[in-house]
Amino acid sequence: MSTTQGARARARRDVTAAIKEEARGQLAKKGAAKLSLRAVARELGMVSSALYRYFPSRDDLLTALIIDAYDSLGEAAERARDAAAGAGPLDRWTAVCEAVRDWALAHPHEYALIYGSPVPGYAAPQTTVPAAARVGLVFIGIVRDVHEHAGLADLPLPAELRPEAERMAADLAPELPPEAVAALVAAWAQLFGLVSFELFGQFTNVVEDRAAFFRYAAAGLARQVGLDRS
Amino acid sequence: MSTTQGARARARRDVTAAIKEEARGQLAKKGAAKLSLRAVARELGMVSSALYRYFPSRDDLLTALIIDAYDSLGEAAERARDAAAGAGPLDRWTAVCEAVRDWALAHPHEYALIYGSPVPGYAAPQTTVPAAARVGLVFIGIVRDVHEHAGLADLPLPAELRPEAERMAADLAPELPPEAVAALVAAWAQLFGLVSFELFGQFTNVVEDRAAFFRYAAAGLARQVGLDRS
DNA sequence: GTCTATAACGAGATAGAC
DNA sequence: GTCTATCTCGTTATAGAC
Numbered sequence: 180m181s182t183t184q185g186a187r188a189r190a191r192r193d194v195t196a197a198i199k200e201e202a203r204g205q206l207a208k209k210g211a212a213k214l215s216l217r218a219v220a221r222e223l224g225m226v227s228s229a230l231y232r233y234f235p236s237r238d239d240l241l242t243a244l245i246i247d248a249y250d251s252l253g254e255a256a257e258r259a260r261d262a263a264a265g266a267g268p269l270d271r272w273t274a275v276c277e278a279v280r281d282w283a284l285a286h287p288h289e290y291a292l293i294y295g296s297p298v299p300g301y302a303a304p305q306t307t308v309p310a311a312a313r314v315g316l317v318f319i320g321i322v323r324d325v326h327e328h329a330g331l332a333d334l335p336l337p338a339e340l341r342p343e344a345e346r347m348a349a350d351l352a353p354e355l356p357p358e359a360v361a362a363l364v365a366a367w368a369q370l371f372g373l374v375s376f377e378l379f380g381q382f383t384n385v386v387e388d389r390a391a392f393f394r395y396a397a398a399g400l401a402r403q404v405g406l407d408r409s
Numbered sequence: 410m411s412t413t414q415g416a417r418a419r420a421r422r423d424v425t426a427a428i429k430e431e432a433r434g435q436l437a438k439k440g441a442a443k444l445s446l447r448a449v450a451r452e453l454g455m456v457s458s459a460l461y462r463y464f465p466s467r468d469d470l471l472t473a474l475i476i477d478a479y480d481s482l483g484e485a486a487e488r489a490r491d492a493a494a495g496a497g498p499l500d501r502w503t504a505v506c507e508a509v510r511d512w513a514l515a516h517p518h519e520y521a522l523i524y525g526s527p528v529p530g531y532a533a534p535q536t537t538v539p540a541a542a543r544v545g546l547v548f549i550g551i552v553r554d555v556h557e558h559a560g561l562a563d564l565p566l567p568a569e570l571r572p573e574a575e576r577m578a579a580d581l582a583p584e585l586p587p588e589a590v591a592a593l594v595a596a597w598a599q600l601f602g603l604v605s606f607e608l609f610g611q612f613t614n615v616v617e618d619r620a621a622f623f624r625y626a627a628a629g630l631a632r633q634v635g636l637d638r639s
Numbered sequence: 640g641t642c643t644a645t646a647a648c649g650a651g652a653t654a655g656a657c
Numbered sequence: 658g659t660c661t662a663t664c665t666c667g668t669t670a671t672a673g674a675c
Contacts, residue, residue, distance in 0.1 A: 210529035212442040295526030299440035372602015388573040
């Protein structure tokens, strides 16, 4: 019985994976807005109604793709953090930033799915939140580490933002000073601005040596969050 | 004849405007990927073949919408710059940043069209370049002004990026030091990262007081480009 | 219980004949 | 410029295979 259960479970995993893989292919060719259950089924030699055993609706398939993408990016960031564990704060920060950029360049359509324009008619459920938070947690971890050992540089925090910064700190990283949390959230958004501009074509005719430019900008972000006192 | 010509030209302008307006409506409802000449025609009570007198293809309509969006954003930025002409560098910079954010919040779908995920199968032609450059030129203008009068703060430039920074400066703003141009291009991308994160929902459950947070981050970008020596 | 296949719905897009 | 026949889509109900 346990072998039957195992085989069934394996088959289910395999089919689920095949559906998602084909769906990712459609993402690349047609875009998230045009992702169609029927087309996925057709390509897999299945009938569209069969897909409903695996995903209750088209939106659920989209959600699964989104969670997978966030997880894949999060893992890439975590791997980079671990690989640079011995290095200094600036190098660890930059390594994770470059891992984010590398992942985005390797998975442009999945990047567009999670950080690009929202899909019309689709609203991401709360289930995506934990996966979405993973990259951010890696950056928080680096800053926390530096805060506890080497110490962070002094950061400006206008009085106007203090209440909000304290609220964010309480929510995201209570062990960090509000100044650092505010700077980190800004740096987080700005990092993805750099990646999106490169990926979405805004750097055409503007930035040529994009790897070097990104390293430069990432170092600037590290300074912004107080990791580098130079 | 001249009145006929004038009326004709006027009619053509009106119809072109109506087509674009309806197309913008579809952008909001269905997204750029699903923009269809037929649907636009149907909504206007025209027949699809009639639209081809105004736009030779769906891509040309998309291009027109993109240019309009860039121009609208560019004008908003220029207006903000002019309105803050008497103020100090930091205030002028922040005013233009806030104008960009305000425009994006007021025109989310047009923002997504120009700064969001690329539309599958569509490649923006070079005709969009001048309109796309307008916002950037406003920022360059502010930095140039400060450089010529008050002077910019010293900025770091790693040796690795110097050749690229010099190339960018030669291309974009020969009168500015390469350090400033590199910092400005990074700040430009990062500014839109902040706006995109807010607009595309990444700040959900993270940033509450978004206006205050944006002002704070924009001031940080001003420091980054050397506008503020504090 | 778990799956796939058939058929159908209502809505919308599309292509082509006229 | 109009009309119609034919496609696509998401989704459901149902029947039968393993």
